[in-house]
Amino acid sequence: MTRQLQATVVTHGGAGGSRDQDDGCRFAANTGLDRLAGGGSALDAAVSAVVALEDDGRYNAGSGSVLCLDGRTIEMDAAVMDSQGALGAVACIQRVKNPVLVAQAITRTPHWLLAGEGAERFARTAGFAIHHAISERQRAKHARLMATLGGSEPATPGVANRAFKDYWNYDTPPAFTPCDTVGAVVRDAAGNFAVAGSTGGSAPSLLGRVGDTPIIGSGFYAGAEGAVAVTGIGEHIVRHLLAHTVYAWIAGGMGVDEAVRRGVDLLPQEIDVGVIAVGREDAAMHSNREMPCAEARA
Template identity: 55%
Template sequence: MTAIVVHGGAGAGQELSDGCRRAAEAAAQRLQAGDDGLVAAIAAVLVLEDDERFNAGTGAALGLDGQSIEMDAAVMDSRGTLGAVAILRSVKNPILVARDVARTPHCLMAGEGALRFARVMGHQPYDVISDQARREHADMLAQLSSEEPAMPGSDNQAFLRYWNYACSPSFSGRHGGDTVGAVVRDADGHFAVASSTGGSAPSLLGRVGDTALIGGGFYAGPDGAVAATGVGEYIMRNMLASKVYHWIAGGMDLHEALRRGIALIPPDVDTGLIAVSKTQSGWHANAATPIGQIQRPV
């Protein structure tokens, strides 16, 4: 039986499950049309990138300067496909650029080179800032000006000390690590994962999180596929997706592997995981984390 699991990001909440459901349905349509798991996973992420409620693509988070948007995305499957982009600007669908990178001799492209590559591949300029992103940016600045940490484990003043934007800071002193992703098991038993994010907020210019880093935010192999969501700095330090994948590949129950993976992250840091294996599919998040998700056997 094929399977699809889609998430809308740590902290997204069940009120966004309709968007995840539409994404899962888009993936299911691709599988039913005979496409492979990677095509289906990308189709799911495209739906979420085009829904401004999610922090990816059109809904990507604003940088601290209120102008910059830097996005990451990645694709991987169990047949050797791997492509990722980091610090990508001015495109509508980073997941499609990641797909195109997978066709080149490289696995990861970043910054200006990634943008030039996107233009060569026909991805047109796109610089829309959603109203929700503007509202959340204003809320984030207010939080940075307070005593409440805007990023778990970090002092708000650190963003002032290391400020590297062209403008001056506009705060005196939680929007964390939303990501969207999909994992798929297709009719031939192959696995695929696709993930996209508009970045973590707050963050310094040029920050890259776990979404574009193989083994951190995503992993797929012959035994399954895993995608993570949350604060990338914690996910990367634990190589979370790779660790969970190898537990599953070693015979651990998928749900137990997800629970053990979440337990590696401090409980007050929003974190979620989704996965499919040869016989199971599911998701898990820590107690502090609502996660917009939908699980669908097809």
């Protein structure tokens, strides 16, 4: 007989964000709990929480996604996974409102990851409407990025600003915001786990850039012993397979709090990174930057 556990939802709004945005993470976590209470699965709860974050507009996901360097393109990634075999992801998808819902729909196909034009075509086939809205907040963030790229201070740690001009691959000529993600991890009362994540990409970046968010084991992982979501600079996160590394520590008996802290410590201090995770008994969140986050239990 399965032991009844305390249902738990943990959410984050991206490493490097503001704790003033914890309210959106709390709302998202409670939205996930409500989905569980209404009979939804752990995966349904994780997706519901991330949809709330995508729709908030303050986080770099969904409605708040950063503009690419051309000032008009938005490329988004998302992924979902649970401990019962569901797995789906999208990369570089454009013109959808909630990429995480498209990722969930992919779990019902023969594939686990669709990218670019194929992902958008699938979204239309699956019934998701065309959506492309740019807010004044997004435009202002893009303007600040352009100003940074025109200066001497690197917009991305360890990368010369000129590199984005040298390798420019947009249709428009170069004209010379930040890298974050949203995510949720869930444990339901039956001990099932799920994770969902979404991002509006990294800025600055070349067209077609894919970070850690839709890469299994890097930005997300869920298994029989827990679920992990990662946020930060994907080019560094993928080199450590950070989500699976943290999951393996938890599965091996390490406390969740220790595991997420150890995971963050794997990356240099100058690289933004944050981890949230839930295990059979506990949950934790940690970042080397401010990171809006919340936990809800039932």
